[in-house]
Amino acid sequence: MGKPSLPETEEPGGPHVPVLLAEVLAALEPVAGRRIVDGTFGAGGYSRAMLEAGAEVIGIDRDPSVAPHVDALKADFPDRFTFVAGTFSELDTLVAQLDPVDAVVLDIGVSSMQLDQAERGFSFMREGPLDMRMSKSGTSAADLVNELEAEQLANLLYAYGEERKSRRIAQFIVAARQETPITTTLELARIIEKAIGRKPGDAHPATRSFQALRIAVNGEFDQLVEGLFAAERLLAEGGRLAVVSFHSLEDRIVKRFFDPDKGGPTASRHLPQVEMAPRRWQPVSKAVKSGKSELARNPRARSAVLRSGVRTSEAARAVDLSGLGVPRIRGAA
Structure with missing residues (x-):
């Protein structure tokens, strides 16, 4: 089982600190x-650092609450910073008029800034509406929790959160919502804790379930795959892509995207050798994780993994989920 993405601490969060x-x-x-x-x-941490290093930066985000951070960078770097509202899954289209682009960075998952805003509903440590919508539109976490059948809900929690006790949690949620709709974060967290208990020193029992709901609400795995292939289409030979993920499910997708052979079947030495597909990324870095000093400053960095690669001259691939290990909910269409 992988570690939940961006696990929360017991203490109220400080300002957003970009990991790695x-x-x-x-x-x-x-x-x-x-x-x-x-x-x-997000809060513009990577953008600011890259601007301070002398680069031009184009920021993309679908969350309207990033506006103050956008304004701050526009004021400090008016000639070298541009912002485009939208999702990174469409980044090649969004920046088409600003070509050429030399590099792309993606920081996958919910940010500290979003976790610390109780009204956004991402946090099981802070009372707020059960929302979790990054774009503040569409289906909310409350909609899923109150409307999905028990089996559908259990399958979602297992596929997207790797929650082994998903069926018991779903049963408790369905029983609770028959009394009254579940509308707040702490209400859901209490139901989950009642369902599976809590051992001292362990992560909060709601961690995996909240992760699964957030991923489902925001279509995060599909966004990730689309964003990776969009970067491949955008970048020319020598272009660089860096991706920071916070969960083994996300990291698996990124790893296999950079190196498709990692997701293929193991070849037998007794069978004819299969010709290797052309490399779109070479070289590809090994996984990089936070060191002790960063973890001491920012406990939320403990699950972060960075992978990066350099674009070759091979033509970009069509979007293809096969071999990437994208989790799918059992029984879903």
Whole structure:
């Protein structure tokens, strides 16, 4: 089982701290004259660091609440910072008029800024509406919790949260909502804790379930896959892509995207050798994780993994989920 993405701490969060910042900068080389897309702008931590290093930056985000951070960078770097509202899954289309682009960075998952805003409903540590919508539109977590049948809900929690006790949790949720709709974060967290208990020292019992609901609400796995292939279409030979993920499910997708052979069947030495597919990314870095000093400063970085690669001259692939290990909900269409 993988670690839940961006696990929460018991203490109220401070300002957003971009994880693996030095390592991301080393992978992208944001020197003067380079144009870099920050596809998951958030609080602008990566963007600011790249601007300070001399690069031009195009920020992309679908969350309207990033506006103050956008305004701050526009004021500080009016000639080198541009912002485009939208999803990183469409980044090649969104920045088409701003070509050429030399590099792309993606920071996958919910940010500290979003976790710390109780009204957004991402946190099981803070009372707020059961929302979790990054774009503030569409189906909410409350809709899923109150409307899905028990089996559908259990399958969602297992596929997207790797929650082994998903069926028991779903049963408790369905029983509770028969009394009254579940509308707040702490209400749902209490139901989950009642369902599976809590051992001292363990992660909060609602961690995996909240992760699963957030991923479902925001279509995060599909967004990730589309964003990776969009970056492949956008970047020319020598272009760099760096991706920071916070969960084994996300990291598996990124790993197999960079190196498709990782997701294929193991070849037998007794069978004819299969010809290797052309490499779209070479070289590809090994997984990079946070060191002790960063973990001491920012406990939320403990699950972060950075993978990066350099674009070759091979033509971009069509979007293809096969071999990437994208989780699918059992019984879903």
